[in-house]
Amino acid sequence: MTRLRGPALRVVLLAAVGLGGCSSSPGAGKTELHVSAAMSLKEAFTDLEAGFEAEHPEVDVVFNFAGSQILAAQIVAGAPADVFASADRAQMERAATSGRMQPARVFARNRLVIVAPASDTAIQGPADLSRPGLRLVLAGEAVPVGAYAREALHRAGVRDAALANVVSNEENVRGVLTKVAGGEADAGVVYATNVTGELAGIVRTIAFAGADDVVPAYEIAALADSPQQTLAGAFVDRVAGPAGAAALGKRGFLPP
Template sequence: MTRSARRTRRTLQVAGAGAAALLALSACSSSDNSSAEPDSSASTGSSKKLSGTVTVFAAASLKESFTTLGKGFEKTHPGTKVTFNFGGSDTLAASITGGAPADVFAAASPKTMAIVTDAKDAVGTPSTFVRNQLEIATLPGNPDKVSSLKDLTKSGLKVVLCDRTVPCGAAAQKALEASRLELTPVSYEQDVKSALTKVELKEADAAVVYRTDVKAAGDRVEGVEFPESTEAINDYPITLLKGAPNADAAKAFIALVQSAEGQKVLTAAGFLKP
């Protein structure tokens, strides 16, 4: 079903929840009893002051929520800076195994994380911190009256999918197979943001993306839920990387992502709890 009737209310709710969570993160810098600060210290095994740059490679769908968390982290730990490389999880994993310097990797599926763990480039066992579900993004107002996954097979409808090697693309294929549907898109995109942009620019009529991306786009697209999406929910794992240039700060950032305040930011963005 479409969610146009709930769009404005949900956008305001998400914005309010995200802002509240960020304020809570910022407040940590002035309180010894904050949730993020103790978590960060515990993860490093030390109460020493953190400093320097933390480089985080993260799935494109995490852009908005991780950017918020990065700002909160910097306020909690003056002297630190969090830099991000957002993109398709498979591309990021290949960069890491190819020697790209990074501290943290957050992938959109266990399969893409396995590229890094199989190469022995992860420290310990990656942990799932959120999950994500697919949704159809259509043009504002849903002019083509898309109400189901099957509707995407209509003749003349321009549909975009993520590439099958990318978690959102693999999930879309799984949902299509569960529905016994075949769909030939006008293009395959290398990450979920690129797929969504095609709809935002009116270069496509619809795209199968994550519901978090539909939320982030606001009124630029219309979201359509479909029941087959429950057959293709992605787990998002996160890990410290071997040879991390700033391991202590990286561990603290991972602790923030997994903390109660971090989870507030992520769930406000539409992610599911692990």
């Protein structure tokens, strides 16, 4: 069996976690609909793209996937966008301070899991994240999954000891997965929906016992200053409707 190392391994890991910003290129002569969405929504929203464009053949959906805190900051700074989908309410409220947001609605929920390299069976629950010497990687405090993780650690009674083990704070959930899958950390906290495909053989997931009431909730809204109000509203309706529920459910998201 050939073992990948260095740059070759990193290429495989980046492909597995699906890192990257925009998933579509503008179509010539089409109306562009700019959707800024949390990185954890990348696969589900990409699944929805073809159906929406089939219903609206004059439209090219252009995605901007990043951490919700980055997207909210872009909106506050005046960056063009037609729709914003956030992984938590805090970043949607931050975007709303711009005065640019229509009312938001919750369209999906998720759950947190601990991830560790597949070969490491020592970690069995959140208490193990406080072990001296363990290398823990989280998303940053302003990143929704990082905020959720810290609250879950608090509920599990291990917040201070676990945070003392943090060796890296990432900009989004994919950064956490990359560090754990690449062996740069012993454990991390991500969304359950992120551990799919090739990653399922690279990392293993552990239930986050003791924090069942920490339930990540996703919100979506059109921007009030979008030049494509009708299309933006239609995209929001699709995500929050039956087609969105099917695509999100297929990727492991929970109903709102």
